[in-house]
Amino acid sequence: MRKGSKVSSNIIMTLVTVWLLIPLLATIIYSLFEDWTGIIPHGFTLANYQKIFTDTAFLTSMYQTLLVCVIPIVITILVVLLGLFVVTVYFPKLEKYMQILCMIPYTIQGVILSVSILILYAKGDTVLSGRMTMLIGAYCIIILPHIYNGIRNGMRAINMNMLLEAAEMLGESKLKAFFKVIVPNILTGITVSSLLAVGLLFGDYVIIRNLSSSNVNNMQKFLYQAMKRSSAEASAVFVVIMLITFAITAIVLTLQSRSTLEKIRNGGK
């Protein structure tokens, strides 16, 4: 690459980065100062953070957000893994139908999904009409295409049938071989798609507002209410949501790279 074009591409990259970071920085600054009407903010304060962290409603919403994120992700990963195992090993002809089924949620809007679920299930009195069940079910549907794609791409990168056959010849059952040999090799795909799912579910407001009763509050709902009270407080809530998302991403990626590093170190090359 020519030197001139390298400089100009660096400039463009920097501008884009700054452009993306400005709203974030502005929100952080706004949440940390009492007044920001002039160019320079003044009156540094942690009061907004103190306020939300002493508010039990916020802590409950944090806990419930994590809960309604983690449960659907775990359920969907398990269902997709088992589904893909059965389809790949026993019914390869059904694979394309599974793909179509798993892609359908891409086309469904959150409003339509949540209203449809309400119409279909809310009147019954089975376990399916429980508010929490409906919410978790709806979240499973929303993240299904992402989880499916992540896992399927991971499986494509390895020769799954041959690895299963090799394990089988060594005396393993197919299902056990799947979890001992295949799953560890597609862990990267699972991790990346889970992170994507965390991002999606953390950002949800529409579905949880329509489906959950007033006693299930996620952080987006709390954020909405905080916006009505004070914009500085809402900024603080926003910053906390962002930090939690960053923390989850960092933890997962660190765990993953640590296990990779360990492998290489043990490799001793």
Next chain:
Amino acid sequence: MAYIHFEKINKIFGTNHVLKDIDLDVEKGQLVTLLGPSGCGKSTLLRCLAGLEQVTDGHIYLDGQEITDVVPRRRGIGMVFQQYSLFPNMNVRDNVAYGLKLKKLPKAEINQKVEQMLDIVGLSEKISQYPAQLSGGQQQRVALARAMVTAPKVLLLDEPLSAIDALLRKNLQIEIRRIQQQLGITTIFVTHDQDEAMVMSDMIHLFHEGKIEQSGTPEQIYTRPATKFAATFIGNYNLPTAADFNRAFHTDIPGQDVAVRPEIVTLTKQAPKAEDGLLVAEGTITSHISHGNLIRFAVEFEGGLTLNADVVYENKLDFGEGDRVFAAMKKDLVIGL
């Protein structure tokens, strides 16, 4: 009954009849090769023995027991696949130990067996490396160690060397043969490479379109092909029609076609002394190709018959294109098909 006994094996995939009434015996301790072009059914038969494919019809016996419907993991058979099938998330030690751990052996015993087997395949120093850090040849040797460490009743090798470069392949052929003889393990080897089959086998079964075309020792298969297909697939046989050959050499070989190995044809500038059983004809050299140690001359005879003749290359070409030469061969080495 032989150690491995296939009885009237048929395998049909949809409308494709892949194996047709295969009867085949393998004796204990032998290395038997299933040889044939791709799509001839040799790998399918191997996979039926492994249990990875179900036979449509027929019975398979191993060590006196029928195993036709036994699941693969209970057959006591080890297998090495064509592509590298090591588990990428496990190092060499864990790959080789996998089958032993499933047998729930004590840890010390597992370690000892793994180290012993890696020593045999010459990869002791790679014990903690991951498959991605090994070359293709090393990966296949680990796969071999992994298949053999559980002391299976039979070892199946499904074209294990086809993805490996030529020089390494030759070394591994000898290596596999050495290890097989050292451990006395009954082995079935599948390949489409006739040279590989010749080097390694006690017995070769030549497959063609789902049937066994010919069975025999490498020497028998090489020197006495029973059919035109066998002669085409093995060696570099000349396969003229019997009529053309008999006319040019004034002889009476029976059959439709004649199979002549290029190395039994000797070329001389002077007519050789007439002997009983020596076929001689005069012809013209039309081309020559160097194979390094051999020069393959094409000689055209009266009536349009062309035969290839191999001459060991010493330090100069004895003949050039357009030269008149006498081609001679022993009649009893010429095969009528």
